[in-house]
């Protein structure tokens with residue numbers, strides 16, 4: 520369904536709720552069976568009728584997100600506002616709960632429902648272009664909305680942008696099995712209404728990973744038949760020291776990434792290589808999905824990077840990668856390498872990697888202790904394996920198993 524049609528449809532449901540009717544956007548029996556609407560909530564006491572009548576979700580994201588007092592949270596596609604009101608209660612007077620919806624009538628309804636809740640605020644806009652600044656939020660929730668978007672990549676990139684480093688998302692949504700054909704999808708759409716654009720579980724994980732999220736979990740919570748399910752989707756934006764963020768590496772980072780690479784090689788302790796490759800060479804030998812940079816949140820300056828190459832093209836080694844991590848020499852000892860490596864390990868595990876390996880010069884004590892602190896162990900020494908600036912050097916082989 521096109522965006523304007525979606526907005527018209529939910530605007531109609533908002534007007535129905537405002538005139539005292541119950542809003543239902545799929546077969547009424549699905550609501551009666553407790554699959555959608557207010558059935559997922561333990562405690563809805565004290566919520567206004569207008570919010571309960573307009574509850575159109577497929578789960579309880581507020582419970583999933585484990586909100587804490589003082590946090591700032593955004594609900595994508597907030598509808599009549601039920602999850603914003605529950606969030607506002609959880610985050611308390613020093614926290615803030617935003618709702619965002621593209622339907623002006625839903626926003627009007629939600630603002631009515633939130634009268635007397637000063638820490639709830641509703642914004643008119645789309646989830647593909649969230650009208651909030653970078654790093655403004657601790658948590659993003661959503662209830663049965665992302666499946667409606669025809670640009671889920673944009674939505675999740677926006678969620679990544681507005682979360683602070685270390686922030687999290689916990690959402691309820693509709694997902695499909697991998698093999699759902701058009702006829703089954705259409706049958707499910709007919710019954711429950713939110714199946715037409717739903718991603719498969721693998722598709723969802725891919726979009727989350729491409730956006731930079733780690734620690735991905737997708738838990739199926741209800742089976743709607745025809746390979747379509749409600750699910751809880753959780754993910755984390757990697758944490759790093761204040762003022763920095765870890766995000767996927769982009770083409771536009773090339774010059775800075777290669778400069779940091781060269782600066783690391785110039786120390787003489789990073790690698791046998793003495794010259795950083797061209798960007799083409801760098802990019803061709805490294806996995807697209809497992810590349811991150813640490814960047815200044817104000818200036819965008821890249822201060823470190825991590826990336827991995829496959830160790831073999833043989834299928835049995837599909838889950839074995841070799842990584843490199845480099846931090847700008849002027850920014851070392853600030854925890855950046857640790858944050859990059861922590862995020863990388865989480866992303867590698869999300870991607871099904873079972874062994875991360877690397878070689879470290881024994882003289883590079885800082886790198887060795889960082890790797891050991893994050894679960895790498897030394898599995899051997901290659902003695903006098905090659906010459907570096909004319910000197911034979913040993914290499915410690917380190918690996919981390921998941």
Ligand SMILES: C[S@@+](CC[C@H](N)C(=O)[O-])C[C@H]1O[C@@H](n2cnc3c(N)ncnc32)[C@H](O)[C@@H]1O
Pocket residue numbers: 522525526529530544573574575576577595596597598599600601602619620621622625644645646647661662663664667668
């Ligand atoms: C299924 S209802 C869910 C409402 C609410 N989350 C709940 O649990 O009751 C979907 C909501 O998302 C809004 N919506 C759909 N697509 C949107 C978009 N691209 N941007 C912002 N809001 C959108 C609709 O207007 C509607 O209020």
